Amino acid sequence: MSFTEQWTDDAVLAEIGDRLGAARLSRNLTQAALARAAGVSKRTVERIEAGQSAQLTSLIRLLRALDLLGRLDALLPPPRPEPMELLRREGKAPQRASGGQAPVREPWSWGEDA
16 A cells, blocks of 8 residues: 555654554564564554554654664655756755855946946
């Protein structure tokens, strides 16, 4: 089952909990053993597997304990610039955001104002 934009937040949380529980069971770990390995409480594991909200740091710790942290790259891949942008920047990464504002320019004139 793939996540879609039509899913509610509760449905996404429930699916994450189901998948985390399945990953734990495939490694033959109890909730208590996973909680100890991750450094979280057993109740936290229970809540996440039940599809309830939890802190993101707790989820990260559980993923790390299950050797699944590297899969977050599939969820949020590093941003890649467009090829033309790479040419414009000559391979340099941006140092700050422009904020989307056009640069301030002096009004154009013929130069006959004297």
